[in-house]
Amino acid sequence: MNRKRRGLYITATASDKIAATMNPSDRSELLNLLARESYFERELKLTSGRGSNYYIDCKRTLYLPLGAHLAGEAVLEIVKAAGVAQLGGMAAGALPVTDAVIAAAYRNRVELRGFFVRKETKAHGLQQLIEGAFQKGLKTAVIDDTITTGGSSLQAVAAMREAGANVTHAIAMVERGEGAAAAFASAGLEYRWVFTAEEIRAAAKTQK
Numbered sequence: 001m002n003r004k005r006r007g008l009y010i011t012a013t014a015s016d017k018i019a020a021t022m023n024p025s026d027r028s029e030l031l032n033l034l035a036r037e038s039y040f041e042r043e044l045k046l047t048s049g050r051g052s053n054y055y056i057d058c059k060r061t062l063y064l065p066l067g068a069h070l071a072g073e074a075v076l077e078i079v080k081a082a083g084v085a086q087l088g089g090m091a092a093g094a095l096p097v098t099d100a101v102i103a104a105a106y107r108n109r110v111e112l113r114g115f116f117v118r119k120e121t122k123a124h125g126l127q128q129l130i131e132g133a134f135q136k137g138l139k140t141a142v143i144d145d146t147i148t149t150g151g152s153s154l155q156a157v158a159a160m161r162e163a164g165a166n167v168t169h170a171i172a173m174v175e176r177g178e179g180a181a182a183a184f185a186s187a188g189l190e191y192r193w194v195f196t197a198e199e200i201r202a203a204a205k206t207q208k
Contacts (some may be wrong), residue, residue, distance in 0.1 A: 022074050030061075030070040031195060034174070035203035037061045056200055058145035058173050062096035071097060071173060071194075072104030078192045079141065080110060082169045087141040088115035088132060090156040097145045097173055113138070117156040129159055136164025147172040147193070150180035154187055174200060 037060045045051055061067035079087060079101060088098055098114045105112035115132030140160055142153045153170055160167050170184045175193035184191040 022077055026070055026073065030067070030074060031199060031203050032207070033064070033067050033070070034058065034061050034195065034200050035207055037064065037067070039200055039204040054197075054201065056146050056174050056176075056197060059096055062100055062145065062173075068096070068100040068103070072100035072102075073108075074194045075101045075143070075171060075173065076104040076108060076110065076112075078169075078171050078194070079105070079112060082141060082171075082190070082192065083139060084141040084169055085111065085138040086113035086115065086134065086165070087143045087171065088117060088130075088134065088156070088160075089143045090152045091116045091118055091131075093146075093152065094142075094144045094156070098143055101143070117159045130163055134160075134163065134165070138165060140165040140167045141169035141171050142167060142189070143171045145172070146174040146176060146197075147180045148176045148178045150183040153180075154183060157187060157189070 034056070038057045040055045040057065041053060042055065058071075062071055075097065087101065088094060095116055098116060102112060102114040104110075113133040113135060115130055115134035117130050118128070142157050142160065144153050147153060147170070150170065157167050157170075168188075168190060170180070170189045170191045172180070172191075172193040174195050174197055175181075175191075176197045181191050
């Protein structure tokens with residue numbers, strides 16, 4: 001089923017696909033956990049520089065044992081469908097979700113490598129911009145917990161491609177729906193996510 005979104009056509013939604021493959025009770029539990037632990041309503045500025053009247057701090061969920069377990073399993077479904085061999089994103093936003101997926105891959109016996117991209121090259125030690133189990137030439141996904149415009153992820157993608165990765169996919173725990181889909185499409189990336197921000201906002205309202 002094709003749905004039009006901001007001038008693009010995508011096949012169904014990523015959330016639809018995850019809902020179809022993830023255990024429904026686990027998906028519901030993760031959604032409610034994000035709504036309870038990670039959703040805030042206040043005026044603030046996002047990393048993109050845009051103002052917003054709400055914020056989804058996925059790290060508050062990802063640093064809970066249950067949250068890390070459920071998130072890892074959910075994103076791993078996207079990883080398996082995409083057929084990528086490694087994933088990572090910009091520090092520090094992508095760190096907890098990457099770690100959760102790597103742990104889920106071990107539990108499910110899925111071969112997967114993880115890494116992260118520094119904002120600048122480390123000044124000591126091995127002086128690397130990309131840290132972790134990164135290997136050039138592999139099919140790769142960029143990941144972040146919450147994505148708005150995709151700017152930070154695209155910065156990470158540039159570093160990955162410069163280092164020799166075949167970056168084909170972008171993955172988010174939460175997609176805010178504010179331009180990332182178009183930006184990723186322009187960069188030749190397929191974009192998948194677990195939840196939309198609207199799903200979490202709706203779940204948070206039912207908990208009030």
